[in-house]
Amino acid sequence: MTTVQVQLEPAKRASTSFWHAAWYRYRRNRLSVVAGAVALVILVVAVVAPWVAPYREATIDLTHVLARPTWHHWLGTDEIGRDTLTRLIWGDQTSMSVAIGAPLVGALIGLPLGILGGWFGGALDWVVLRLIELFTMVPTILAALLFITVFGVSVWKLALFIGITLWVGFARLARAQYLALRDRDFVQAARAGGVPTWRIILVHILPNAAGPVIVYFVQQIPYTIFTAAGFSFLGLGIQDPTPDWGKMINDAETYLATDPLLVFVPVVAIALACLSFSFVGDGLRDALDPTSK
Amino acid sequence: MTDDLAGARVGPEGTGAGAAPLLEVRGLRVAFPLERRTVYAVQGLTFEVHAGERLGIVGESGSGKSVSAQSIMRMVPFPGKVTGGQVLFEGRDLLGIPDAAIRSVRGSKIGMVPQNPLSSLNPVITIEAHFREVLSRHLGLSRSEARVRAVELLGSVGIPDPAQRLHEYAHRLSGGQRQRVIIALAIACRPRVLIADEPTTALDVTIQAQILQLFDELVAGANLGAVLITHNLGIVAAHCDRVVVMYAGRVMETAPVVELFRSPSHPYTVGLLRCVPRVAMHKARVFATIPGLPPQVTELRDGCPFAPRCDRVSEQCRRETPALADIAPGHALACWNPVTDAAARAEAASV
Amino acid sequence: MLALRLQGCGPDQGPSDGRADVVLSYLLQRVLSLLFVLLLATVGIFAMMHSVPGGPFAFSQGDLTKVAMHNIMAKYGLTEPVWRQYLNWIWQLMHGYLGIPFEEPTMTVNHLIATAWPITLIIGGLTIAVSYSLGLLLGVVAAIRHNTWVDSLITAVVSTAGIALPNYVIGFLLIEVFAVKLGWLPVGGWGSPADVVLPVIAFSLYPLALMERYTRASTLEVTYADYVRMGRARGLSGRRILFNYVLRTSLIPLITIMGPNIPNILTGSIFIEATFGLPGLGSYFTNASLHRDYPLIMALVLIVAALWGACYIISDLAYAIVDPRVRLEGLSR
Ligand SMILES: Nc1ncnc2c1ncn2[C@@H]1O[C@H](COP(=O)(O)OP(=O)(O)OP(=O)(O)O)[C@@H](O)[C@H]1O
Ligand code: SF4
Ligand SMILES: [Mg+2]
Numbered sequence: 001m002t003t004v005q006v007q008l009e010p011a012k013r014a015s016t017s018f019w020h021a022a023w024y025r026y027r028r029n030r031l032s033v034v035a036g037a038v039a040l041v042i043l044v045v046a047v048v049a050p051w052v053a054p055y056r057e058a059t060i061d062l063t064h065v066l067a068r069p070t071w072h073h074w075l076g077t078d079e080i081g082r083d084t085l086t087r088l089i090w091g092d093q094t095s096m097s098v099a100i101g102a103p104l105v106g107a108l109i110g111l112p113l114g115i116l117g118g119w120f121g122g123a124l125d126w127v128v129l130r131l132i133e134l135f136t137m138v139p140t141i142l143a144a145l146l147f148i149t150v151f152g153v154s155v156w157k158l159a160l161f162i163g164i165t166l167w168v169g170f171a172r173l174a175r176a177q178y179l180a181l182r183d184r185d186f187v188q189a190a191r192a193g194g195v196p197t198w199r200i201i202l203v204h205i206l207p208n209a210a211g212p213v214i215v216y217f218v219q220q221i222p223y224t225i226f227t228a229a230g231f232s233f234l235g236l237g238i239q240d241p242t243p244d245w246g247k248m249i250n251d252a253e254t255y256l257a258t259d260p261l262l263v264f265v266p267v268v269a270i271a272l273a274c275l276s277f278s279f280v281g282d283g284l285r286d287a288l289d290p291t292s293k
Numbered sequence: 294m295t296d297d298l299a300g301a302r303v304g305p306e307g308t309g310a311g312a313a314p315l316l317e318v319r320g321l322r323v324a325f326p327l328e329r330r331t332v333y334a335v336q337g338l339t340f341e342v343h344a345g346e347r348l349g350i351v352g353e354s355g356s357g358k359s360v361s362a363q364s365i366m367r368m369v370p371f372p373g374k375v376t377g378g379q380v381l382f383e384g385r386d387l388l389g390i391p392d393a394a395i396r397s398v399r400g401s402k403i404g405m406v407p408q409n410p411l412s413s414l415n416p417v418i419t420i421e422a423h424f425r426e427v428l429s430r431h432l433g434l435s436r437s438e439a440r441v442r443a444v445e446l447l448g449s450v451g452i453p454d455p456a457q458r459l460h461e462y463a464h465r466l467s468g469g470q471r472q473r474v475i476i477a478l479a480i481a482c483r484p485r486v487l488i489a490d491e492p493t494t495a496l497d498v499t500i501q502a503q504i505l506q507l508f509d510e511l512v513a514g515a516n517l518g519a520v521l522i523t524h525n526l527g528i529v530a531a532h533c534d535r536v537v538v539m540y541a542g543r544v545m546e547t548a549p550v551v552e553l554f555r556s557p558s559h560p561y562t563v564g565l566l567r568c569v570p571r572v573a574m575h576k577a578r579v580f581a582t583i584p585g586l587p588p589q590v591t592e593l594r595d596g597c598p599f600a601p602r603c604d605r606v607s608e609q610c611r612r613e614t615p616a617l618a619d620i621a622p623g624h625a626l627a628c629w630n631p632v633t634d635a636a637a638r639a640e641a642a643s644v
Numbered sequence: 645m646l647a648l649r650l651q652g653c654g655p656d657q658g659p660s661d662g663r664a665d666v667v668l669s670y671l672l673q674r675v676l677s678l679l680f681v682l683l684l685a686t687v688g689i690f691a692m693m694h695s696v697p698g699g700p701f702a703f704s705q706g707d708l709t710k711v712a713m714h715n716i717m718a719k720y721g722l723t724e725p726v727w728r729q730y731l732n733w734i735w736q737l738m739h740g741y742l743g744i745p746f747e748e749p750t751m752t753v754n755h756l757i758a759t760a761w762p763i764t765l766i767i768g769g770l771t772i773a774v775s776y777s778l779g780l781l782l783g784v785v786a787a788i789r790h791n792t793w794v795d796s797l798i799t800a801v802v803s804t805a806g807i808a809l810p811n812y813v814i815g816f817l818l819i820e821v822f823a824v825k826l827g828w829l830p831v832g833g834w835g836s837p838a839d840v841v842l843p844v845i846a847f848s849l850y851p852l853a854l855m856e857r858y859t860r861a862s863t864l865e866v867t868y869a870d871y872v873r874m875g876r877a878r879g880l881s882g883r884r885i886l887f888n889y890v891l892r893t894s895l896i897p898l899i900t901i902m903g904p905n906i907p908n909i910l911t912g913s914i915f916i917e918a919t920f921g922l923p924g925l926g927s928y929f930t931n932a933s934l935h936r937d938y939p940l941i942m943a944l945v946l947i948v949a950a951l952w953g954a955c956y957i958i959s960d961l962a963y964a965i966v967d968p969r970v971r972l973e974g975l976s977r
Contacts, residue, residue, distance in 0.1 A: 130680075130681060130684070133677070133681050134681050134684055134685055134688070136952075137681060137682070137685060137948075137949040137952050137953055138685060138945055138948065138949050138952075139908055139911075139948060139952075141914065142914075142929065142944075142945060142948060145914070145929070145930075145933050146689065146692070146933070146941065146945070147692075148933065149693075149932075149933040149934075149936055149941065150692050150693055150695070150936075222808060225810075226810040229810070230810060230812060230914075230915045233812060233915070233918070234914060234915070234918050234930050235934070236930065236933055236934060249812075249816070256816075256819070256820070256824065256831075257824055260820060260824070263816060263820075264820075267813050267816050267817070270810060270813055271809050271810075271813050274808050274809060274810060274813075275804065275808045275809065278803070278807060278808035279808070282803070366877055368873065368876060368877060370868070371790075371791065372791075396879045396880075396881065397879055398879065399876065399877055399878060399879035400877060400878030400879035400880070401879055405874070405877040405878075407870060407873070407874055407877075409870055412869065412870040412871060413870045413871050413873075413874045414871050414874070415871045415872075415875065415888070415889050415892075415893070416871070416893060417892045417893050417896070418888060418892070422888075426878075426880055426884060426888070427878045427879070427880070430878075430879060430880060430881070430884075431879060475874070478878060479878075
């Protein structure tokens with residue numbers, strides 16, 4: 001990995017083969033491939049929810065309350081006659097919005113802070129480190145709950161709040177990656193060659209840290225699904241009329257003994273979503289970041 | 294088997310041609326079945342070590358030296374498997390005996406010195422504990438007996454103030470001291486065979502010389518059979534009696550050290566000798582000038598493994614595998630077109 | 645991170661001199677930093693909670709008259725400027741008094757916590773015992789049987805049931821099977837010893853899985869270390885290698901990984917407590933959040949954070965004590 005190469009010929013060729021190799025490694029893990037397909041279906045359904053859901057999201061039909069599965073309601077209805085399948089599909093949209101949105105927020109806050117703290121050192125680094133310590137001290141779930149308590153909740157607020165508690169992990173990761181890459185020859189060379197700081201970070205450091213960051217990002221998705229659904233299950237998260245899996249559990253809990261399907265459907269949905277993204281994360285880790293087992 | 298050192302230096306014939314070898318490796322094969330391919334690391338390796346003899350094994354990186362040493366101790370790392378051959382020690386085939394039996398051979402009958410002294414001691418137990426566990430395991434010594442013997446051993450490998458050192462942890466010793474401790478551990482139970490796999494690579498040149506001198510003294514003093522694995526022909530010339538030149542998991546040439554340097558006959562050996570830098574001991578440049586890379590053998594096929602890089606290659610070389618055959622007493626060779634050219638030899642031998 | 649801080653005692657100093665000093669000054673530095681961050685946390689939370697208009701009673705008791713509202717606010721000191729309120733709070737805190745919860749004005753926060761926490765502690769303590777010991781065992785077994793079906797099975801079950809599935813989902817499945825279908829155990833609530841079983845199982849799975857993963861990884865890492873190979877080359881028995889060579893080093897890093905998890909477990913999971921209807925710390929936190937019960941929220945956050953900080957420092961220290969390399973020259977990892 002000589003300096004000349006990196007300077008004259010931006011990582012293009014090297015990185016194509018890296019992604020090829022990664023794709024090859026990913027494909028070899030059958031579980032991750034299946035999980036990837038399931039995750040993809042979950043994501044696609046979330047996007048096309050308005051077109052595939054059999055009813056409008058909040059249609060209430062008091063004549064069909066707590067119905068068993070029929071041709072009209074494949075998965076039955078809840079205590080105020082809302083179609084379970086419809087709520088499942090719309091809940092998918094809610095869930096995925098938060099599940100993708102929150103890590104995005106976390107990455108947008110954490111990555112720059114982590115790298116800049118490492119790069120500039122001194123006071124900035126000290127502040128970043130204290131902030132990291134601060135956010136590590138309060139468990140992320142409590143912190144997110146605190147934000148919800150104070151500022152209220154909606155799908156986007158939830159993504160924002162959970163995202164804010166996720167930034168610490170991204171900042172740590174970025175710092176570690178930065179520290180590991182800082183002393184590598186090509187960064188030193190770029191520095192010696194007078195390449196401006198922002199360019200070194202953008203061109204030399206970030207692309208090389210991409211693997212671990214992507215892995216970490218995907219690993220946060222099941223956690224976010226878990227937390228967001230957990231909040232609404234407690235009655236603290238997404239509120240009616242927005243359909244949400246956790247809220248479905250919350251509503252159906254009363255009918256656990258008589259109508260277990262009502263609880264079962266959202267529980268399976270959450271489990272399936274968490275499992276598939278978790279296995280995708282494992283597969284990506286083995287494919288992109290083979291050293292960190 | 295006598296303590297006759299002069300005899301030992303000349304080679305096995307000197308120690309008495311009739312004496313059975315201490316350790317005999319016959320047709321050893323080791324393979325690593327990996328996910329997409331199988332690496333045939335050792336393919337029919339054969340050599341023997343006599344008491345009081347120091348056998349050097351040389352070859353480029355990846356030629357299977359370490360794997361061979363590991364298979365003697367039956368310690369080939371997963372997923373490697375010994376797929377054939379014998380390792381005869383005191384008349385027994387070590388490859389066939391039960392696990393419990395091989396464990397009582399390791400460290401007691403056969404000692405091993407690894408390449409990397411820095412990471413080869415347990416970081417969380419004291420030096421004394423290292424000695425205690427081998428001495429009680431193999432010789433049944435008590436705590437206090439073990440301590441006395443450990444002090445003695447540390448003294449004998451030249452560690453100053455041994456009684457004090459016993460209480461230390463490995464990280465407080467220097468690299469050279471650690472290697473001495475490891476050697477002391479390897480000889481603690483008076484083994485018959487000592488295997489050293491590049492014992493000095495991690496050390497600087499002065500320490501290297503000291504460690505190798507210690508090695509010589511121990512071998513001579515206890516009449517051990519020793520195997521010294523190295524990249525460095527300079528070390529071989531100074532510290533070995535006989536040499537095995539390995540390539541792609543096979544023996545290419547074997548001869549007493551003087552003979553090998555005087556009349557190297559295998560093109561690979563000549564190549565190796567030719568690229569020894571004039572100032573010996575600098576490992577990095579040793580193989581700088583043989584064109585091409587050493588192979589990682591992933592399919593079994595007939596023909597000389599060295600053929601792609603050999604300047605004397607002929608049609609026969611690509612078709613048939615040359616067998617190891619004696620060309621003089623104690624000097625065997627696996628090559629269809631050996632080097633006989635005096636000029637080439639002389640150039641190589643001028644080292 | 646510890647290694648860097650302890651590097652003051654290098655190999656040039658004798659084996660033990662200056663050691664106590666180093667530990668003490670290290671401890672002092674960490675405690676001060678912890679206090680500072682705690683202070684920061686309380687300021688931040690306080691400011692945040694008072695930054696929204698409306699106050700805690702705005703939506704819980706919506707139809708109060710202006711005067712009544714003012715009276716209530718005055719009772720809790722909410723009419724004073726925010727910085728005064730904060731100083732009052734700190735002052736009370738230093739006297740060990742955590743205030744009066746808005747929701748239950750007849751009790752003190754101290755009293756509430758004293759009744760709720762023991763329940764959480766019992767569940768948490770049992771969870772730690774079960775998950776750490778079982779996780780350790782499974783991790784070691786998986787590592788020893790590396791690359792066999794035992795390893796694959798343990799890894800698959802653990803990463804599915806423990807890491808990928810939310811604990812409340814597991815909780816519901818457990819209730820469905822063991823309480824509703826089989827009727828062996830209660831659905832939830834608190835009172836009899838049987839109430840402990842399902843929550844502990846559901847709560848244990850995640851830390852158990854973490855423990856298994858880390859134990860397996862660090863044991864495997866050590867298994868292939870040079871000094872372990874050399875131990876084998878000296879003919880040591882398998883058991884000796886496992887205990888004296890592998891576990892003795894591989895378990896050390898677990899202290900820093902699993903130590904800081906202890907306070908999380910001991911302060912309970914809001915999800916587990918809700919699933920099983922346990923009146924523990926977590927359910928008070930949930931309630932407090934629902935009703936913007938600031939004194940209670942502040943107290944709970946403070947407890948969790950302080951406990952976390954303390955455990956973090958203790959596990960770092962324990963690490964330094966157990967590993968001779970850290971003790972003397974710092975780990976170069
Ligand atoms: N654990 C392993 N897994 C797979 N292949 C292995 C393993 N260990 C050794 N090999 C293969 O066996 C061959 C011989 O390796 P070996 O370590 O014996 O070489 P060596 O001669 O000791 O080289 P060096 O001088 O670098 O130590 C190599 O091709 C290597 O790729
Ligand atoms: S057999 Fe042929 S290819 Fe092999 S070393 Fe001899 S001459 Fe070269
Ligand atoms: Mg080797």
